[in-house]
Amino acid sequence: MNVATALIADDEPLLRKALVRMLADAWPQLEVVAQARNGREAVEQYEERQPGICFLDVHMPGLSGVEAARFIGRRAHLVFVTAYDRYAVQAFEHGAVDYLVKPVEPARLADTVARLQERLRAAQPATDHEALLEQLEARLRRKDAPASLRWLRVAVGQSLRMVSVDEIDFLRSDEKYTVVAWRGDDGRANDGLIRTPLKELLAQLDGSRFAQVHRSVVVNLHAISHVTRGDNETADIHLKGRADVLPVSRSYLHLFRQM
Incomplete structure (x- = not known):
């Protein structure tokens, strides 16, 4: 099997760094070849490095993780990272696209890594996730979505x-x-x-x-x-x-x- 490569996109440097190190423990063979601070950088870094896996924060300034996923399409396996558990559970309840909830817990990350490794071993193509992305965007746009305290x-x-x-x-x-x-x-x-x-x-x-x-x-x-x-x-x-x-x-x- 070829070396697995990944991109991590999160606008919070501390959390991005923590995920890189947690992945190093959970999956030592995985090579993080690109990091991005927002969705636009994620798309640019993807086009340049073509990693097989993308960890995308749902909420990023400018281009969101969901919007970045639309550009990447089926060319990579996607894992969404979100601070809003119920959005992820509702939008990804069928498990077609994986997700991690902030703060990322090692046990949950280990499960995600195991699923990704199995997909790579089986040479499974990335999921057609367009319908799920539309569902997630709709939920994020709902009027009852919680507004952060200002x-x-x-x-x-x-x-x-x-x-x-x-x-x-x-x-x-x-x-x-x-x-x-x-x-x-x-x-x-x-x-x-x-x-x-x-x-x-x-x-x-x-x-x-x-x-x-x-x-x-x-x-x-x-x-x-x-x-x-x-x-x-x-x-x-x-x-x-x-x-x-x-x-x-x-x-x-x-x-x-x-x-």
Whole structure:
């Protein structure tokens, strides 16, 4: 069998890097020959390198993963990566096109790798997935699709601040409140309180940007400087420009196992 080659497209560098390393463990013989930051780059990289497998993030700026898949067509085996589990389950319920849900779990990735390897061994042609792509696009366009939270009204002392979600470094449960830590236009670290529970906030956040790393902590992946491994299968997250150190519990360590 020829060497299997792959392309990975995701607009989040941290998640893209993690998937590359997880694939190196799950499928050492697989050669990742191209990486892309958006759908347009994915199409360009595909045309240049012609990999046999494409891992495409569904939600990317500009050209989406679904739109990129239309250009690639049946020339490659596709695996969609999505932060929205129900979209993937509904659109790909027949298993004709595989998918991974963020954060990618090693067991799920192993199943996907096994299916891809079997298709390659059997020399199966890539699936005609046009109908499934249309179904997925329709579901993503539905009016009841969840809109990501954009602003929070945060109590700082006796005043209220409107904080853009893009500025948030992390969220942490604190008894009856949730601590919001962010940086303003001047780059200074700030924090304040809101009454909305962390679990409720997490459901409204962009899953490609924010990840739960502890039962009481959600972090903005863009704010992470580096992660250090600790004892008893734990880790600590260090943030860019902040002294705060956030814990990673055992249940969420797989997010950073390959870092």
